[in-house]
Amino acid sequence: MLTLTRVDETALAGTMTEIHLKAKGGTDAGRPRVSREKRETVGTVTVENPRMVCRNVNVYYGDKQAIKNVSIDIGCNEVLAMIGPSGCGKSTFIRCLNRMNDTIEGCRVTGDILLDGVNIHDKDVDVVPLRAQVGMVFQKPNPFPKSIYENVAYGPRIHGMARDKSELDAMVETSLKKAGLWEEVKDRMDQPGTGLSGGQQQRLCIARTIAVNPEIILMDEPCSALDPIATSVIEDLIFELRSQYSICIVTHSMQQAARVSQRTAYFHLGDLIEVGPTERIFTNPRHELTQDYITGRFG
Amino acid sequence: MNSPIDTAAAPEPQRTIDIVNRSLKRRYRAERRFRFYGLAAIVLSLMFLALLFVSIVAKGYSAFWQTSIRLPIVFDPAVIQQDTLVNADYAALVREALFKKFPQVDGRQDKRQLTALMSSGSVYRLRDMVLKDPDLVGRGAEVWLLADDDVDMLIKGHFRRDLPEAERRVSDKQIAWIEQLESEGRLERRFNTTFLSAGDSREPELAGVWGAVSGSFFTLLITLSLSFPIGVAAAVYLEEFARKNRWTDLIEVNINNLAAVPSIVFGLLGLAVFLNFFGLPRSAPLVGGLVLTLMTLPTIIIASRSALKAVPPSIREAALGVGASKMQMVVHHVLPLALPGMLTGTIIGMARALGESAPLLMIGMVAFIVDIPKGFTDSATVLPVQIYLWSDSPERAFVERTSAAIMVLLAFLVVMNAGAIILRKKFERRW
Ligand SMILES: Nc1ncnc2c1ncn2[C@@H]1O[C@H](COP(=O)(O)OP(=O)(O)OP(=O)(O)O)[C@@H](O)[C@H]1O
Numbered sequence: 001m002l003t004l005t006r007v008d009e010t011a012l013a014g015t016m017t018e019i020h021l022k023a024k025g026g027t028d029a030g031r032p033r034v035s036r037e038k039r040e041t042v043g044t045v046t047v048e049n050p051r052m053v054c055r056n057v058n059v060y061y062g063d064k065q066a067i068k069n070v071s072i073d074i075g076c077n078e079v080l081a082m083i084g085p086s087g088c089g090k091s092t093f094i095r096c097l098n099r100m101n102d103t104i105e106g107c108r109v110t111g112d113i114l115l116d117g118v119n120i121h122d123k124d125v126d127v128v129p130l131r132a133q134v135g136m137v138f139q140k141p142n143p144f145p146k147s148i149y150e151n152v153a154y155g156p157r158i159h160g161m162a163r164d165k166s167e168l169d170a171m172v173e174t175s176l177k178k179a180g181l182w183e184e185v186k187d188r189m190d191q192p193g194t195g196l197s198g199g200q201q202q203r204l205c206i207a208r209t210i211a212v213n214p215e216i217i218l219m220d221e222p223c224s225a226l227d228p229i230a231t232s233v234i235e236d237l238i239f240e241l242r243s244q245y246s247i248c249i250v251t252h253s254m255q256q257a258a259r260v261s262q263r264t265a266y267f268h269l270g271d272l273i274e275v276g277p278t279e280r281i282f283t284n285p286r287h288e289l290t291q292d293y294i295t296g297r298f299g
Numbered sequence: 300m301n302s303p304i305d306t307a308a309a310p311e312p313q314r315t316i317d318i319v320n321r322s323l324k325r326r327y328r329a330e331r332r333f334r335f336y337g338l339a340a341i342v343l344s345l346m347f348l349a350l351l352f353v354s355i356v357a358k359g360y361s362a363f364w365q366t367s368i369r370l371p372i373v374f375d376p377a378v379i380q381q382d383t384l385v386n387a388d389y390a391a392l393v394r395e396a397l398f399k400k401f402p403q404v405d406g407r408q409d410k411r412q413l414t415a416l417m418s419s420g421s422v423y424r425l426r427d428m429v430l431k432d433p434d435l436v437g438r439g440a441e442v443w444l445l446a447d448d449d450v451d452m453l454i455k456g457h458f459r460r461d462l463p464e465a466e467r468r469v470s471d472k473q474i475a476w477i478e479q480l481e482s483e484g485r486l487e488r489r490f491n492t493t494f495l496s497a498g499d500s501r502e503p504e505l506a507g508v509w510g511a512v513s514g515s516f517f518t519l520l521i522t523l524s525l526s527f528p529i530g531v532a533a534a535v536y537l538e539e540f541a542r543k544n545r546w547t548d549l550i551e552v553n554i555n556n557l558a559a560v561p562s563i564v565f566g567l568l569g570l571a572v573f574l575n576f577f578g579l580p581r582s583a584p585l586v587g588g589l590v591l592t593l594m595t596l597p598t599i600i601i602a603s604r605s606a607l608k609a610v611p612p613s614i615r616e617a618a619l620g621v622g623a624s625k626m627q628m629v630v631h632h633v634l635p636l637a638l639p640g641m642l643t644g645t646i647i648g649m650a651r652a653l654g655e656s657a658p659l660l661m662i663g664m665v666a667f668i669v670d671i672p673k674g675f676t677d678s679a680t681v682l683p684v685q686i687y688l689w690s691d692s693p694e695r696a697f698v699e700r701t702s703a704a705i706m707v708l709l710a711f712l713v714v715m716n717a718g719a720i721i722l723r724k725k726f727e728r729r730w
Pocket residue numbers: 061066084085086087088089090091092093104139
C-alpha cells in the first residue's frame with residue numbers, strides 16, 4: 001500500500017518536471033500573475049483542520065529581521081515542504097515551531113504560534129512537553145558524544161517511555177530501523193555516535209527524534225548528506241509518519257518536495273511568498289519569484 | 300582571450316604555481332624560524348626548571364639523612380623508678396652512657412660539651428622505648444640516638460674544621476670525640492624518619508614537615524570541598540541559566556577583578572570577617588581553607604565558564620530538541636563535556652592554594668606550632684609557611700631542611716598535577 005503510493009507520487013513528480021520544461025519553453029499556459037516586487041503571501045495559508053497555526057510571525061536576530069510577518073497553517077496528516085534560496089529563513093522559521101529559537105541569544109520571536117489552539121508562547125506552556133511533542137531534526141547532524149545506543153535511547157529514557165531495558169532496546173531498534181541505519185550499526189551500538197559518517201549521523205539524529213514519537217516532526221534538510229537509497233528510506237519513513245502525524249520538511253531538492261509533500265511553502269528573504277498544494281506550486285506558480293526559483297532562474 | 304596577438308600585447312598572465320613557488324622559500328624560512336624560536340623558548344625554560352630543581356635537590360637531599368650515635372644505654376632502675384615511667388630522668392641515662400664511654404672526661408665544662416653531642420630529643424626516644432617495653436628497665440641495650448644538629452652539620456661537611464676553634468660551633472675536644480665514635484663505628488648517617496613524621500621544633504634535628512603537611516592537607520580539603528562545588532555551580536548558573544544583561548556583565552567583570560586581587564588582601568578579608576566578625580579560631584585550617592576558597596573561587600569560576608563555553612551549542616540544541624529540560628541538558632550533556640576543563644582549572648587553583656602563604660600569615664597560620672594538627676580547628680601551619688619559617692631560622696641545619704621542605708612541596712604539586720592529568724584523560728575518553 002505504502003509503496004504503491006510512493007510509486008504514484010514519483011510518477012507524478014516526473015510529470016511535473018515535464019510541465020516545468022514546457023513552462024520554461026515559453027508556453028503562456030501557467031504565466032505567474034504576481035510580480036517580483038510583491039511580498040504578500042500568495043495562495044491560501046489556512047487548512048481545514050490545522051494542527052499548528054502561525055499568524056504574523058516575525059523573527060529578529062538582534063536588529064536584523066529574519067522572518068517577516070509569516071502566517072501559515074500546518075494541517076493534520078500533512079507534509080508541508082518549505083523551499084527557498086539559502087539564507088531565506090527556512091531554518092529560522094521551522095525553529096520557531098518548537099521554540100528552539102529561545103536558546104539563541106538575541107533572537108526575538110513575535111506573533112502567534114498555536115499548537116492545537118494553544119499559543120506556545122503562553123506563560124503556562126512548558127517547553128519540555130512542547131518539544132517532546134514537536135520533535136526536530138536539525139540541519140547540521142548533532143549526535144551526542146555518546147554511544148549510538150545512548151543517542152537513540154536518550155529521549156525515551158528522560159521521558160520515562162520505556163518500562164524496562166528490553167522495551168528500551170526494542171524502541172532503539174525500531175527507531176534505527178525506520179531511519180534505515182539499523183543494519184549498519186547493529187553490531188556497534190556501544191561505539192560513539194560521533195564516529196559515524198555524515199550521512200549516518202544524519203540518520204542517527206532522525207532515529208533519535210522519532211524515538212520519542214513526536215506528533216509533529218520538523219525536519220531541516222534531513223537528507224542533505226544522504227545517497228538516493230538512504231533518501232528513499234527516509235522518504236518512506238515520512239510517508240509512514242504522515243498517516244498519524246504532521247511533518248514540516250525543509251529541503252533544497254524540489255524533486256523531494258514534490259515526492260513527499262502535500263503542500264509547499266516558498267520563502268524568499270524572510271517573506272513567505274507563496275503557499276499552495278505542492279502540485280500547483282510546481283506546475284502553476286502564481287508568483288514570479290516562485291517560478292524563478294523552481295525553474296532554476298534563481299537559487 | 301588567449302590568442303597569440305593578445306599575449307604579445309599584454310604581459311604574460313602569471314600562472315598561480317609560479318607565484319606560489321616564488322614565495323615558497325620565504326614561507327618555509329618563516330616557518331623554520333618560528334619553530335626555532337619555539338624550541339629555544341622551551342629549552343630555555345626547561346633549563347631554568349632544571350637549574351631550580353638541581354639547586355633545591357642538591358641543597359635539600361642531605362636533610363633526609365641524619366647523623367645518629369650508637370650508645371650503650373643502661374636502663375638503670377634506680378634512675379627510672381625515681382618517678383613515673385613517663386617523667387623519669389632519661390637524660391641522666393644518656394649522660395651516664397656518655398661518661399662511661401669517655402671516662403677520661405672531667406670537669407663541668409667538658410662534661411657539658413660531651414652531653415651537647417647528643418640531641419635533646421634522645422630523651423623522648425628512650426622514653427618511648429621504655430613505655431613500649433617496660434621490661435627493658437634493669438637491662439642494657441645498644442641504642443641509636445640522634446646526634447645534635449651541630450654534630451650533623453660537621454659530619455655533613457657544612458662546618459669547616461680548619462677554622463680557628465673560637466669561630467666554630469664545635470670545639471676541638473668535641474671533634475676528637477666525634478672522630479673516636481666514628482672510628483668505633485658508633486656514628487652513622489641514617490634515614491631521617493623524624494623529618495617526615497614530626498612537627499616543627501626549635502631543634503633542627505627534631506623538626507619535621509609532617510605538621511605542616513597535615514595542616515596543608517586539612518586546609519586544602521576545606522578549600523577543595525568548598526571552592527569546587529561553589530565554583531562549578533556559579534559557572535553553570537552564569538553560563539547556562541542566567542540571562543545575559545548588565546547584572547551578569549557586572550558580575551563577570553568583578554569575578555575577573557577578584558582573580559587579579561593580590562592574595563594578601565584575601566588574608567586581610569579573612570582576618571576581618573572570619574576571625575574578628577565570626578570569631579572563628581586563629582591559626583586554624585578551617586579559616587585558612589575559607590580564605591583560600593575565596594582566593595581560588597574566581598580562578599575556578601573563570602576556568603569552568605570557559606570550559607562550558609567550549610561545549611558546542613549544537614549539543615545543547617540536540618538535548619533540548621528531544622525534550623530534555625535545561626537541567627537535564629546541563630547534567631547529562633554539558634557538564635560531562637566541560638568537566639575536564641573544570642578539573643584543570645580546579646587543580647590550577649588548588650596548586651596555587653597549596654603554595655600560598657601570604658594570606659595565611661594574616662590569619663595567624665604563621666605561628667610556631669609543634670603539635671601535629673588532628674582536625675580542622677587545631678592550630679596549624681602549612682608547607683609554604685613552614686618553608687618561610689625555616690628559611691628565617693639562624694641554625695645552619697635549617698638551610699637543608701628548607702630545601703627539603705620545598706622538595707616535599709614540589710612533590711605534592713607534581714602528584715596533584717599528575718592526578719589532574721589522569722582525571723582529565725579518564726573523562727576525556729568518553730568522547
Ligand atoms: N544565530 C543567528 N544570528 C544571527 N543571524 C542569523 C542566525 N541564524 C540565522 N541568521 C540569519 O537569518 C537569516 C536566515 O537564516 P536561516 O538559517 O533561517 O536560513 P535558511 O533558509 O535555513 O538557509 P539554508 O538553506 O542555507 O539553511 C540569514 O540571513 C542568516 O544570516
